[in-house]
Amino acid sequence: MNKHIGCTLTALLLSCVSALAQITGTVLDSKTKEPLMAATVVVEGSSEGVVTDLDGKFSLSTDQTSGTLVVSYISYVAQEISFSSNNLNIGEVKLELDAIGLEEVKVSASYVDQRKTPVAVSSITNEQITQRFSGLSVPDIVTSTPGIYTTQGAGGYGDQEIYIRGFDQTNVAFMINGIPVNDMENGRMYWSNFAGISEATREMQVQRGLGASKLAVSSIGGTVNMISQPAKKSKGGSFEYMNSNATWNNRLRFTINTGESDNGWAMTFQGSRTTTSPTLPGQPGGERGPIRPGAFVDAWSYYLAVSKQLNKRHQLFFYAFGAPFKRGSAWGLSERLKNTGDYSVTDNQFNYATGYYNGEFFNSRQNQVHKPQFSLSHHWDIDDATTLSTSAYISIAKVTSDNLRVTASEGANGYDVNKTTPAVRDAAIRTPDGYIDFDLLVQENLDASNTVTVLGPNGDFSADPFTGQRAENFIEARHNDHIWYGMISSLDKQVGNTDLKFGLDLRNYKGTHYVTAADLLGADFVTNTDRGEYDKFSDGNATEYDMNLLTSNEVIRTGDRFMYDYDGYINWGSVFAQAEHHFKKIDVFGTLSGTYSNYKRIGHFWNEEFVGSSLGKSADKTFLTYTAKAGVNYRITNRHKVFANAGSFTRPPFMRNSYQDARYSNNYVNGLKKERVYAVEAGYSFTSGFLKANINAYYTNWQDIARNLSDADDNDVQIEFDEYFSNVPGLRQVHKGIEIDFVWNVLTSLEVNGYVSIADYKTQVPESIPYVGVPPRAGEEIPVGNTAMRTGQLGLHYKGIKDMYVGARASYSGRLYMQTNPIDPYYAGEDIERLPDYTLFDIYLGRYFDISNDLRGRISANVNNVLDKEYIRWANRFFGPAYAYGFGRNYYLSVAIYF
Structure with a gap:
């Protein structure tokens, strides 16, 4: 049996x-x-x-x-x-690729093959952006990769900042389809100018370290390349509504794809509208940001991709992107202001730029920006082994930033209330709950003591004297416009097992900078004079300078230019060459580039303080710099790979830092020279059908750094307009660390991912500094501030339920220090404050569903900081100090229809 x-x-x-x-x-x-x-x-x-x-x-x-x-x-x-x-x-x-020309765009966009190129690289797909990071901007998305720390800045719309391997955004190259978008004058990246780019991104690649960019970009920390959505082959589109309580409340987005026509044309268009909800009934008028009061936003964005297949060898691509917006900025929590004892602020999300004006809730720091970028690319397959890709582009920016200036003390006027106004004065202009009392500032302007008679107004002594109320308190508008032309061309040639690349990068840039009177707060005019600065003249005995001797006794009304008016010009050219040879198991590459940079300033005001150096054209300043990189990749087996690379480059100081005071003077700073960077890196990768894992170790040495030396010998660095940058011999930063990341497909439907980064970022102070002498921290090593040196993340993504996905991630940030200036005597003897470590939890889920044969839908929800943890993302010693708290629990809800 x-x-x-x-x-x-x-x-x-x-x-x-x-x-x-x-x-x-x-x-x-x-x-x-x-x-x-x-x-x-x-x-x-x-x-x-x-x-x-x-x-x-x-x-x-x-x-x-x-x-x-x-x-x-x-x-x-x-x-x-x-x-x-x-x-x-x-x-x-x-x-077949669903996107027309995607591979061609990648060729011209410095997109690397992770299997062959010996660099540390991570890619983020459109599907991941849509599902795991719905509604988030680029800085919040790239936190899913190792070695990166991001902040929400001051907490307003588009205020985020990215640090890669401890280097801030001025040391990271950002590109859209291979076209650079960092500010040409100061290297900064303003994410508010590119709002909506994450929705238009097909794929995002982050190259950490020197990378393998075809451009001669001097990115110490790394490169973030956003590949936008090309035109699609198939017809269709989508409509999406999103709701959030973070930096915005409502977003409508519309996408349409024409598909590829019989004659080779295709077009994709995306437009979006992002707004903040009005205040609730019974509250004061105006608009409030949902997390930071007053940080409202009213933004549009548009994106257009057009492609034309001319024939089998030639293809054209046109891209246009822009994001016009108006927003209210935020100002971080200043302990100096918070603890004056004259008023009480307990909300860590309080916005110090806000108050009440004629009974309305009002933000004194507002921005209006439109910075469209247009590019036309030609891809030519010369033969089966040779390709020429050329892109011509233009970027046009119109940027206005409002800023409140108030009387600081008797005889010393004209300070930015959010920065250098003495605490005693700041307390006097605020209500008991901490808001700025704009009506009080109006009353001060209308005081009889401010009734002033100007003889020979605007330099015309034949005219009658002008009598009116002179503004001691007013809102200025700072204008920073530019027009930027460029062309990038690269030739790719395959000779046997060797890939040769040659590139050319040309740029012509003009920046226009001036100030206008935006709101005189009840007064009739303001004179074009600099009436001293609190930090420079702490005894209150300020010297008064005429800001424009060409038109003396200038009477400035709303809309008139005053304070400064100048143009900055940059001509840039670089050549690039790279050879990459593929043996049976070894890939070797070498890169060499040279760059020509030329600066020039033209001043339109004749400043009394800088009589001999403010008006007219400055001398040209030219720098010749180089980049050299080499690397080797050894495929032990198909699953195991090791690589190593090393590089060295020089770079000029940014134009903004090259003048003793770029707003007022044509004089270059003393000791101006090129910075030097050396870097080495090694890594190991394991790849199988279900597991991908990487380990990278790196060391970067940045020398002769340009630092702010403004009046350092007088124990003062907080002077807003007298910045004095110079290269400091012996001042260097050393960044080193280890990164581990993995993606494990436990099941076809279950992914576990994560990373750990352990780093050490130090500034090494020299024994002595020209023009300053012996710094207070001579020979010391100071931790680099505002970037976490210990980060980690663990995530789950599950799609085992039909048409549904769900996921979660936990992110840790630790060993984070307050930012300070290690060479400034003002902070001598002070400990560098270490900020508390923190861990955040995020969850997300979504479901697709059929509406009809031709319509499909998706609903999704993303909740960040689920546990509503209070934490500090960054702190700055310069202003008080100031602490920026991260957002509490915030969410993004979405309903989308695809057709």
Whole structure:
């Protein structure tokens, strides 16, 4: 009996095994014939599925004797393939890109092949952006990669900042389709100017360290390249509404794809509208940001991609992107102001720039910006081994930033209330709950003591004297406009197993900078004079300077220019060459570039303080710099890879830092010279069909750094207009660390991902400094501030329920220090404050659903800082000090329809 049962069970097991069909095949790119690793293969209508291995191969077990396989891969058109018991080997499945010219754009955009190029790189797909980071901007998205720390800045719309391996945004190159977008004059990145770019991004690649950029960009920390959505092959589009309580409340987004016509044209357009909800009934008028009071936003964005296939060899691409907006800025929490004892502020999200004006809630720091960028690219396949890609672009910026200036003390007027106004004066102009009392500032302007008669107004002594109320308190508007032309061209040539690349990068830039009177707060005029600065003249005995001797006794009314008016010119040219040779298991590359930078300033005001150096054209300043990089990649097996790279480059100081005071003077600073950077890196990667893991170690040495030396010998660095930058011999930063990251597909439907970064960022202070002498921290090593040296993240992403996804992540930030100036005597003997470590939890989920045969929908929710943890993202010793608290619990809800 037992023997009979055993035989029966054995027969059943054998029959079960024999019933499981093994379907095999290989998934390839239809154009390049490259295998597509981690493509998804599922049996339609079931939960059976696998992902392809390194060679694009798959083997799927199923108990179905026939059916349909759905083969899909991000950015490609999915294919449905029938199978039966008579056809279990389906051979090669060639998927086509859904986006026209995506590979061509990548060629010209310094996009690297992670398998071959020996650099530390992470890529983020559009699907990940849509599902895991819905509604977030680029800085919040890239926190999913190791070695990166981001802040929300002061907390307003677009205020975020990115630090890569401890280097701030002036030391990171940001590009859209390979076109640089960092500010040409100061290297900064203003994310508010590019609001909406994350929604228009097809793929984002972060190269940490020196990277493999085709441009001669001097990025010490790394490169963030955003590949925008090209025109699609298929017709369709989407409509989406989002709601949030973070830096905005409502967003409407519309996308339309024409598809590719018979004559080779295709177009994709995306437009969005982002707003803050009005205040609730019963509250004062005006608008409030949902987290930071007064940080309202009224923004549009538009994106257009057009492609034209001229013939088999030639293709044209046109891109246009812009984001016009108006917003209320935020100002961080200053302990100096908070603890005056004259008023009480307990809300860590309080905005010190806000108050009440004529009964309305009002923000004195507002911005209006429109910075469109247009580019036209030509891709020419000269032959099967040679490609020439050329892009011409133009960027036009109109930027206005309002700022409140108030009387600081008797005889010393005209300070920025949010920065250098003495605490005693600041308390006097605020209500008991901490808001600015603008009505009080109006009353002060209308005081009889401010009734002033100006003889010879505007330099015309034949005119009658002008009598009116002179503004001691007013709102100024700072204008920073530019027009920027550029061309980037690269030639790619394959000679056997060697890839040769040659590039040319040309830029012509003009920045226009001036100040106008925006609101005189009840007064009639303000004179074009500098009436001293609190920090420079702490005894109150300020010297009064005429800001424009060309028009003396200038009477400034609303809209008139005053204080400063100048143009900055930059001519830039660079050449680039790279050779990459592929042996059987080894890839070797070397890069060399040279750059020409030329600066010039033209002043339109004749400043009394800078009589001999303010008006007219400055001398030209030219720098010749270089970049040299080399690396090797060794594929031990298809699964194991090790790499190493090293590089050295020089770079000029930014134009903004090259003049003793770029707003007023044509004089260059003493000791101005090139900075030097040296870097080495090594790494190991493991890749299989279900696990990808990387370990990277790096060391970067940045020398002869340009630092602010303004009046350092007088124990003062807080002077807003007398900045004095200079290269400091012996001053250097050393950044070193280890990064570990992984993506583990536990199941086809379950992904576990994470990273750990352990770093040490130090500023090494020299024993002596020219023009200053012996610094107070001579020979010391000071931690670099505002960037976490310990970060980690662990995430889960599950899509095992049909048409649904859900995920969570925990992010840790630690060993974070307050920012300070290590060479400034003002902070001598003070400890560098370490900020508390913190961990944040985020969750997200979404579901797709069918509406009709032609309509599909998606609903999603993302909740960040689920536990509503209070934490400090950054702190600055310069202003009080000031502490910027991160956002509490915030969410993004979305409903989308696809057609």
